Amino acid sequence: MGPGLLKSADWPLLIDLYFFLGGLAGGAFVIATIANLLDARRYRDVVRMGYYIAFLAIIPGPILLIVDLGVPTRFLHMMMVSKPSLEIGMSALTVGPFHLKLLSPMSAGAWALLGFSVCAFLVALDVFLEDRGGRSMSVLRLVAGVIGGFFGFFLAAYPGVLLGATARPLFISAHWLGALFLVVGASSGGAAIALILSLLGSRARESLSQLMRFTAFALILQLAALALFIITVQMSGSTGIAQALAKLLAGPYSLAFWLGAVVVGIVVPLALQLGGGIKKAAPGMTALASALILIGGFLVKYVIIAAGQAT
Amino acid sequence: MARTLAMFTDVSLCIGCRACQVACKQWNQLAPEEPEWTGSYQNHAHFTDKTYRLVRFFEETDATGQMKQWHMMSDVCKHCAQAGCLEACPTGAIYRTEYGTVNINQDICNGCRYCVSACPFGVVAFNHDTGTATKCTFCNDRIHNGLGPACAKACPTESIRFGFRDELAGKAKQRVEELKKLGYKDAQLYGEDTNGALGGLNAFFLLLGKPSIYGLPDKPKLPQRNVIADSLLSIGSALLVGLGALVAFRSRDDKGGA
Numbered sequence: 001m002g003p004g005l006l007k008s009a010d011w012p013l014l015i016d017l018y019f020f021l022g023g024l025a026g027g028a029f030v031i032a033t034i035a036n037l038l039d040a041r042r043y044r045d046v047v048r049m050g051y052y053i054a055f056l057a058i059i060p061g062p063i064l065l066i067v068d069l070g071v072p073t074r075f076l077h078m079m080m081v082s083k084p085s086l087e088i089g090m091s092a093l094t095v096g097p098f099h100l101k102l103l104s105p106m107s108a109g110a111w112a113l114l115g116f117s118v119c120a121f122l123v124a125l126d127v128f129l130e131d132r133g134g135r136s137m138s139v140l141r142l143v144a145g146v147i148g149g150f151f152g153f154f155l156a157a158y159p160g161v162l163l164g165a166t167a168r169p170l171f172i173s174a175h176w177l178g179a180l181f182l183v184v185g186a187s188s189g190g191a192a193i194a195l196i197l198s199l200l201g202s203r204a205r206e207s208l209s210q211l212m213r214f215t216a217f218a219l220i221l222q223l224a225a226l227a228l229f230i231i232t233v234q235m236s237g238s239t240g241i242a243q244a245l246a247k248l249l250a251g252p253y254s255l256a257f258w259l260g261a262v263v264v265g266i267v268v269p270l271a272l273q274l275g276g277g278i279k280k281a282a283p284g285m286t287a288l289a290s291a292l293i294l295i296g297g298f299l300v301k302y303v304i305i306a307a308g309q310a311t
Numbered sequence: 312m313a314r315t316l317a318m319f320t321d322v323s324l325c326i327g328c329r330a331c332q333v334a335c336k337q338w339n340q341l342a343p344e345e346p347e348w349t350g351s352y353q354n355h356a357h358f359t360d361k362t363y364r365l366v367r368f369f370e371e372t373d374a375t376g377q378m379k380q381w382h383m384m385s386d387v388c389k390h391c392a393q394a395g396c397l398e399a400c401p402t403g404a405i406y407r408t409e410y411g412t413v414n415i416n417q418d419i420c421n422g423c424r425y426c427v428s429a430c431p432f433g434v435v436a437f438n439h440d441t442g443t444a445t446k447c448t449f450c451n452d453r454i455h456n457g458l459g460p461a462c463a464k465a466c467p468t469e470s471i472r473f474g475f476r477d478e479l480a481g482k483a484k485q486r487v488e489e490l491k492k493l494g495y496k497d498a499q500l501y502g503e504d505t506n507g508a509l510g511g512l513n514a515f516f517l518l519l520g521k522p523s524i525y526g527l528p529d530k531p532k533l534p535q536r537n538v539i540a541d542s543l544l545s546i547g548s549a550l551l552v553g554l555g556a557l558v559a560f561r562s563r564d565d566k567g568g569a
């Protein structure tokens with residue numbers, strides 16, 4: 001009976017959208033950084049597009065978050081308050097008006113969003129100046145790229161950890177949500193780069209096929225994380241688990257889950273890529289697979305959050 | 312820190328009169344709400360932004376579905392020693408007072424609603440008018456002026472008692488023994504043990520049966536306990552993703568395969 005008493009934050013679609021874009025931005029950024037470290041010239045297209053996408057995708061982030069707040073003018077309270085209270089939790093670090101609560105993923109996430117945005121802006125600016133015929137400040141790109149890469153991973157994963165640190169029955173014993181959200185960020189980041197490159201008719205066939213190879217790998221991880229999530233929840237045997245899981249797997253959200261998140265988002269694009277598309281990297285095929293990955297990447301986050309929040 | 316204050320609710324004394332619920336509304340000036348039909352005397356079904364104190368009614372049935380016993384329990388925020396709401400709150404609006412109680416500073420809360428989903432008991436409620444989260448404060452203004460919370464003052468049977476935690480805990484244990492002698496063999500304390508779940512509850516209860524009869528979780532868990540394990544799994548997957556990217560971009564196109 002316990003779970004019947006629990007309440008839900010009722011985070012709306014705006015938040016799902018932020019989680020999706022944040023993951024996508026983080027994923028695209030990490031891919032660009034790794035490609036840049038390996039061979040900046042050879043992977044120039046991937047690096048450029050990855051950094052541009054990361055920057056553009058993160059711009060709506062703070063706006064979505066602020067709009068959702070009960071008191072939007074107090075967004076900055078996530079990081080600072082003029083008169084902080086003394087005892088605000090066992091994991092709190094305070095310096096003057098600033099605070100960071102290590103065990104509150106929402107607090108840490110707000111800081112990560114700030115850090116990531118700064119790095120994404122710097123790197124995108126550097127790419128932009130280079131596009132305009134200037135010279136890349138490679139040291140800046142390297143440093144901001146690596147630091148931003150860590151923030152990018154964080155940004156992709158923390159919403160899952162945040163959900164896991166609520167009392168909602170579907171989330172509290174899930175443990176794999178952070179990992180799942182992280183790999184979804186990786187697959188959607190890779191897919192976003194591939195989609196744009198193939199639409200632009202990029203000459204870089206080679207990078208495109210390598211990108212698709214990477215997203216195929218990320219999709220396999222995504223499938224594994226999804227399975228581990230369900231198995232872990234199932235085996236926890238906590239109160240209310242059966243009903244919570246049934247909502248996702250057999251109830252009102254099952255269609256979006258099985259058809260949307262699993263078939264459209266993972267199985268079909270994987271089949272498209274493994275069935276030859278990956279070698280030839282035909283732009284049409286790549287674009288289609290990438291678009292499906294993006295749709296699935298949004299749906300998997302949306303459907304898990306919706307099912308977990310439903311009472 | 313001053314001596315911890317606590318509330319002890321003895322359900323064996325509750326007569327379901329809801330004087331506490333009314334007193335809470337009056338003192339905290341909480342607006343009226345539409346009554347809710349819950350199928351029993353209970354009104355409302357849940358804590359809301361206008362109901363911080365709620366008398367719950369439960370009908371315990373036996374295996375054949377016959378009514379066995381009628382339970383009443385006046386429920387409230389537990390002011391947990393390890394509070395999910397407080398640990399979740401990203402703004403620091405939720406804080407612990409010198410008496411060990413848990414409060415929400417309405418001038419700091421920005422309405423993110425994380426606390427609402429992080430409370431293991433479904434206590435915190437979001438107020439759409441103010442855009443902030445609210446809950447019982449043990450009547451913070453009263454206890455800082457030497458008055459007990461309004462509910463405890465109003466309770467005519469002393470089912471709700473307020474005082475120093477250590478003293479109340481002693482009385483509670485005695486009362487369990489008395490009840491056991493009277494034949495209530497399932498009488499038990501919930502949340503009294505400071506080594507137990509959530510480090511003990513500063514609003515603890517004497518129940519006449521299993522916690523689940525009262526809709527309470529047997530072993531409430533602090534949701535933030537998950538953060539470290541879940542983060543480690545995330546880091547593991549980040550390493551895999553990074554490795555995958557390295558391998559994918561190192562490979563030559565002509566080799567093919569994933």
Ligand code: SF4
Nearest residue numbers: 388389391395396430
């Ligand atoms: S019962 Fe819920 S609202 Fe009250 S202190 Fe504990 S976690 Fe916070």
Ligand code: SF4
Nearest residue numbers: 400420421423424426
């Ligand atoms: S709604 Fe307010 S009190 Fe609750 S977690 Fe957010 S900022 Fe803190």
